[in-house]
Amino acid sequence: xxxxxxxxxxxxxxxxxxxxxxxxxxxxxxxxxxxxxxxxxxxxxxxxxxxxxxxxxxxxxxxxxxxxxxxxxxxxxxxxxxxxxxxxxxxxxxxxxxxxxxxxxxxxxxxxxxxxxxxxxxxxxxxxxxxxxxxxxxxxxxxxxxxxxxxxxxxxxxxxxxxxxxxxxxxxxxxxxxxxxxxxxxxxxxxxxxxxxxxxxxxxxxxxxxxxxxxxxxxxxxxxxxxxxxxxxxxxxxxxxxxxxxxxxxxxxxxxxxxxxxx
Amino acid sequence: xxxxxxxxxxxxxxxxxxxxxxxxxxxxxxxxxxxxxxxxxxxxxxxxxxxxxxxxxxxxxxxxxxxxxxxxxxxxxxxxxxxxxxxxxxxxxxxxxxxxxxxxxxxxxxxxxxxxxxxxxxxxxxxxxxxxxxxxxxxxxxxxxxxxxxxxxxxxxxxxxxxxxxxxxxxxxxxxxxxxxxxxxxxxxxxxxxxxxxxxxxxxxxxxxxxxxxxxxxxxxxxxxxxxxxxxxxxxxxxxxxxxxxxxxxxxxxxxxxxxxxx
DNA sequence: GCCTAGGTCCCGTTG
DNA sequence: CAACGGGGCCTAGGC
Numbered sequence: 001x002x003x004x005x006x007x008x009x010x011x012x013x014x015x016x017x018x019x020x021x022x023x024x025x026x027x028x029x030x031x032x033x034x035x036x037x038x039x040x041x042x043x044x045x046x047x048x049x050x051x052x053x054x055x056x057x058x059x060x061x062x063x064x065x066x067x068x069x070x071x072x073x074x075x076x077x078x079x080x081x082x083x084x085x086x087x088x089x090x091x092x093x094x095x096x097x098x099x100x101x102x103x104x105x106x107x108x109x110x111x112x113x114x115x116x117x118x119x120x121x122x123x124x125x126x127x128x129x130x131x132x133x134x135x136x137x138x139x140x141x142x143x144x145x146x147x148x149x150x151x152x153x154x155x156x157x158x159x160x161x162x163x164x165x166x167x168x169x170x171x172x173x174x175x176x177x178x179x180x181x182x183x184x185x186x187x188x189x190x191x192x193x194x195x196x197x198x199x200x201x202x203x204x205x206x207x208x209x210x211x212x213x214x215x216x217x218x219x220x221x222x223x224x225x226x227x228x229x230x231x232x233x234x235x236x237x238x239x240x241x242x243x244x245x246x247x248x249x250x251x252x253x254x255x256x257x258x259x260x261x262x263x
Numbered sequence: 264x265x266x267x268x269x270x271x272x273x274x275x276x277x278x279x280x281x282x283x284x285x286x287x288x289x290x291x292x293x294x295x296x297x298x299x300x301x302x303x304x305x306x307x308x309x310x311x312x313x314x315x316x317x318x319x320x321x322x323x324x325x326x327x328x329x330x331x332x333x334x335x336x337x338x339x340x341x342x343x344x345x346x347x348x349x350x351x352x353x354x355x356x357x358x359x360x361x362x363x364x365x366x367x368x369x370x371x372x373x374x375x376x377x378x379x380x381x382x383x384x385x386x387x388x389x390x391x392x393x394x395x396x397x398x399x400x401x402x403x404x405x406x407x408x409x410x411x412x413x414x415x416x417x418x419x420x421x422x423x424x425x426x427x428x429x430x431x432x433x434x435x436x437x438x439x440x441x442x443x444x445x446x447x448x449x450x451x452x453x454x455x456x457x458x459x460x461x462x463x464x465x466x467x468x469x470x471x472x473x474x475x476x477x478x479x480x481x482x483x484x485x486x487x488x489x490x491x492x493x494x495x496x497x498x499x500x501x502x503x504x505x506x507x508x509x510x511x512x513x514x515x516x517x518x519x520x521x522x523x524x525x526x
Numbered sequence: 527g528c529c530t531a532g533g534t535c536c537c538g539t540t541g
Numbered sequence: 542c543a544a545c546g547g548g549g550c551c552t553a554g555g556c
Contacts (some may be wrong), residue, residue, distance in 0.1 A: 001533080005315075005377075006377035006378050008378075009455055010349045027439040029317070031294070031296070033269055033294070033380075033382060033384075034527095035521075039536070042483045042534055043394070043445075043446070043500075043533090043534040044392060044393070044395060044533090044534050045392070045394050045504070045534095046391060046392045046393070046534080047390070048388060048390045048391070048392050049388040050388065051381070051384075051385065051386030051387065051388040052268075052384035052385050052386050053384070053386065054292070054294065054319065054382075054384075056317065056329060057404065058329075058331060058332055058333070059331060059332065060332040060333070061333075062332060062334050064329070064334055066319060066321075066327070067384075067386050068288045068321060068322060068323075068384050068386045069321055069322065069323040069325060069342060070321070070323070070325055070342060070551080070552080071325050071327060071336070071339050071340075071341055071550095071551060071552090072533095072535090072551055072552070074332070074390060075534090076334050076534080076536095077334075077534085078334055078534090078536075079332060079334070080505075085469065091445055102534090104534070106534095113273075114268075114269035114382070115269050115380065116380070117378065119296060119315070119317075119377070121296075121316070121317075121331050122298075122312075122314065122315050123315050123316065123330050123331045124314065125313065125314040127309050127310070127311045127337060128309060128310045129307060129308070129549095130307070130308045130309070130313070131306070131307040131308050131549090132307060132544095132547075132548080132549095134546065134547095145370070152352065156437030160302035161483070161486075162450065162487070163450065163545075163546080164545090164546085181546085182306075182547095182548095183306070183549095183550095184511070184528095184529090185427060186456070186529085186530075186531090187426065187458070187529095187530080187531095187533090188451060188454070188530095191454050191457075191458055192451070192454070192546095195454060197537095218529060218530090220424070220529080220530095223424075227513060237306075239267040242523060252545090268535080274554055281529090303549070306548090306549040306550095307549050308549095309549080309550090333536080333537080334535095334536060334537095335536055335548095335550090338549090339549080339551095340549090340553075341549095341552095362549095365549090367549070369549095379540070392534095394534090395532075395534095396531095396532065396533090397532095403541085422555095426531075427529070427555095428528085428530085444532095445533095446534095446535095447543095447544085447546070449544085449546090450544095450545075450546095451545090451546085453542090454530095467550060481542085481543080481545090
């Protein structure tokens, strides 16, 4: 397995392990499974009693400690936040780090270690993403009739005192401010739009309509919009970004079919 | 290492590996290091070319795939979202999952595998947390003078059409609505408070003052508050939650001492 | 189940 | 550097 740059570390000698870990910090990805407790003190205080967890320390000094469930780590620290030191405490392995700017401290104490590995992982690839809010705005700009027949874009990302307006444009009957959301509209979204309208009324002395674009609107949000003379324009996600073709599901079914045939 | 429930899996036979992984899904934590590419199609579309990454699949079917940097995973799936299946595609290992409700698909293809382990991790411990927003509200309720001399709490978490009000109370000169933030105030926070005030003015036909409590206020937020006749009350975090004493570390050491004595 | 708001949110972008 | 807003946000709590 030498060719993969993945190296399992002996856990027989704690002093040796401490040395190996400290010299690997910032150099290789550290993967450590074990039984630990943890204390965090900073923006919040937290204490976690003994349990089996997976600790990952990345080359950028990100720390991520995972428990048995959930996407979110139990404890973590942001990249480049501060030095990370391992040490031996009695018969235990301790990891301590302090985020320099905020003096936030994370201490993890391992009472039992199941596995330790160092990985010189190679990964220079950036993720290609399509379908975020800016893509939705771009799509609407090239298909302005989706917002309203006759709608003409003036500009996007127009800066106001209260934040950047997604789309400014002209309708048949005057200027329109459009706030675009790719997820379901929330009360805060409706209020964000209202602030923009207030800005134009108060600061630029002009009356403008406000349209909130979103795939869906909870009743409360619709009510709030109506009460404040704002408009909701439902543009379902699927309409803009067609759902994945059946090919992918087909692959899934093919797979299960294969499994079935194997038996 | 048998006693730790941590089991390294042979990667010599891909068909065997596929079987082991599929039977481990939902039973044990799967930890897999390897070179992979990944595609996600759902709320967004993303593609990630070949690179070394760490894949973790938890017993609740959470999926977390980490790259070389950052706290946030490159790809993930929420717990209980849908079935996870491994399969052999030509000479590589594929993991495929589909989130049932949303038809979102995540596919990860491993062209090279460095390491695979299954872990029956034991962790029933809940995290003790102190210092979130609700704790700050509780503290203010028992120390109402911090908000304003003479302030008297009527109630907390009062529900309105536009959301729950953190604290309702009476000042010397009338009713006051308090919105509490434990982090620096943002424009959205000020707007949230304004929504509440509008609610009381319009729906309950009463004039109330609005106070935003936060450790710090950017100029723009102060300006918006002033323009809208709202007030800012700075309550530094340190004033409420003094930094941790050494006692916590001491407790930790006490605990280890006890553990040691048991042996 | 949907909806709402908090979060040690993380993260990128902009001034 | 702070500040601001998006996010496949995640997650807990309420209804």
